Amino acid sequence: MMKILNMNTRYLLIFLVFISCKIFSQEQNYIPYRKGKVWGLCDAGKFITVQPQYSSISWYDESVRGFHAELNGKFGIIGPNSTLVMPFISDKPIAVDNGEFLVFDGWSYYYYSMKTRMRLEKQIQTTGPPVNDRGWVRGIEPFYRGDIKEIVLSWEDLSDEDIEMLKPYNNDQYELNFKRDFIEIGAGDTYIGIYIPQLKKIFLNTPELAHIGWKYYGGIPYIYTMDTSNLMGLVDAYSREVYPNKYHEITLVDVDQLIYLSEPDPKNHNNLIFKTILPSNRVLNGRFESAMVIFKNGQPFQLYYTMINGQKNYAGEDGTLYFEG
Template sequence: MDIKYLWIFLLFISCTMFSQELDYIPYRRGKVWGLCDANRRVMVQPQYYSISFYDHSVGGFHAEQNGKFGIIDKNSIQIMRFISEGMPISISGDTYIVFDGFDLYRYSIKSKMRLDRFVTVSNTVLNDSGWSSSKTYEGKMIRESLDEEDWKMLKPFDNDQYSFNFRINYLEIVSNNRSIGIYIPKLKKIFLDTPNITHVGVQIYNGKFYVVTTDSNGWLFGLMDENSNELYPIKYLSIALIDGSGIIILSEPDPNNQNNRIFKTILPDNRILDGEFYPDSKILKNGYPFQLYFKMVDGQKNYAGEDGTLYFEG
């Protein structure tokens, strides 16, 4: 074989293997973790307390055993032994950074031997008061946010009998501490309450406005579109439209436990996952981009794919 084509072939093989590692997903079986691919083929048998996605910086996967972190490759062979107490091993220059339970130390990447103590330099910038936190603002509307057309719409309610509570993208119309309805300036539309329906909020999803509703009890919620068409009946404890992700998260009371709630997540193609899932990273599945979602279980992310595949069991 021509040496030029041999090198191209070897480069292709190495890139393929490398990309496969990037597409490995942390996979849970019961209380232990391993790795699988997007088709749920197990690549590393579950045996670790936790495991990460592939980390370019360390050239492997962070794994945890008995409270100590190490680094493994795709065949579960140790790249760096399990010696870091309670935190993953990182890289600084040409050394590993390992926490021994009291302090950080540098280890040689080549020999894996301990070198010296690792000294960190804080980059925290304090504000004038000496605290590192910053102020946040809610960004509610104010009266000056409304234009002439808004006030024409609100004229029947702009008197001493009514008051307005300004929110981020709508305002509440109130009389004698009782809700009358809401007004959405972007739609130039008032949604008046009825004996059976109270309008209590607004969510924006894929560029459209949706109105949250409740009944006289006020503890269960529903959802309608901007034309007052009911999308979800008033039976949910929460309805969250995750704008930009295409997912909707619903929760209902648990009929077997009044202190519990049952979550369901509706994916963009209307598949339903049990639990409260949020968008995570994208990987490749059979050569095509593939969205992953996660839910938290015992403080760790458990993954599902856009096709409904669950990468955990038990």
């Protein structure tokens, strides 16, 4: 009888843990949603869970068991069902310290009970600011010291096959300019083309088109081209056009399987029109970067973000925009 009871208790605990994880993951899945100038929350299917009404809103912060939101210059915490976890009384996002809320009233930090929401004692400041909230994702700027010299190819990096391929151009009539992963071939003021050792292939220029570099994307090599108007295009290893020469810049980001395109605005040539091509080949207007993976219908769902007016606006891998206006 005791064994059965213990087994049932164990299953009950597992069930409770499972349920708590499901609730937690659901809260984590809510996405900051912008309508015009105000923010709320929605799920991956764009179902609104918190009506847009706040100046800003964060991702779910487990430490405060809610979402940091800003209203009329004050910060508070709301739950996913619009319940007020902590009123809008802080001049800075509310943090948690020693198991209590930490609120800044414009002059000092005060503790508030996480259970009763009642004001407690004033915080005795120590060195350094209070713990930052974890609702907003902040990047860490890399630290650089000194100039970094570009690593380029040399003759020692080339195989016998490479040297044989370059033999017609390895003389006084031509100039070989070694780059990081290809070699420029020139003749006086004329740019002849490029040789790519990894592909064992020379790409010769034409009067209308020059080859200026290359990159692997999805395991496939692509070669950047430039026309006489300094507009970029892209061809494959067989010189078949992938993108026409109409872009100011083409960037292939293999790690995230993203393609960034920018082209001159036909209405104003001083402006550029940016587009992002997702792994699904869906096209988003603007430059989007990978944000995080959540779950939609039980399946992993990639989110991307673009910066608008200093805040992150989100889109899904299926092209869904979680912002409007």
